Amino acid sequence: MATRALDQQTFAEAIQENETVIVDFWADWCGPCQRFAPVFEKASEAHSDIVFGKVDTEDQRALAGGLGIQSIPTLMAFRGGYLVYREAGAMSGPQFEELLKAVKGLDIEKLKEQAAAAAGSDES
Template sequence: MATVDLTATTFEQTISENDIVFVDFWAAWCGPCRQFAPTFEASSTKHEDIVFGKVDTEAEQGLAQAANISSIPMLMAFREGVLVFSQAGALPPTQFEQLVEQVKGLDMAEVRKQLATEA
């Protein structure tokens, strides 16, 4: 599956209706964002069971603000609607692939248990 553009209208629904969603917050003027784009795109074609969404922070300023984006690229991963990863910066292909596998392998019952303990 190719990457999908996420907007304020589609963001929540995409997160809630899919098991795993990776989101790349980016902007056209951002050099590291442009460097990371091919890595993100390649992973989206390799992992067709995962949604890879892109948020253009210039076009979706309200969404970027709501997500507390202070630097880009910002990568977020959601599993079963839960934010399980959030980090600024472009990851090299090998590191990004490791992250994808880690998110796929998460024990979500354990994650939810930890979140309940923290709350």
């Protein structure tokens, strides 16, 4: 599957409706973003079980601002609707593959249990 452009509405839908979502926040003027783009695209073609989204921070300022994006490129990874990774900076192909492997290896049920436990401790 190729990458897909995300906006405020499709960003939320992608996370809610898919098991694993990787989002690249980028801009045309960003050199590291341009160098990372082929790595991201190649991975999207190799991992059809993951949704690869791209958010143009110039076009989607409200979305990027609402998520606190201050540096680009920034990558976010979601598993089962939960944010499991967020980091600014481009990656090499092998580094990105390691991240994808780690994200795909996460136990969704365990994530849900941890989130429920954290929510319970927040309420007390």
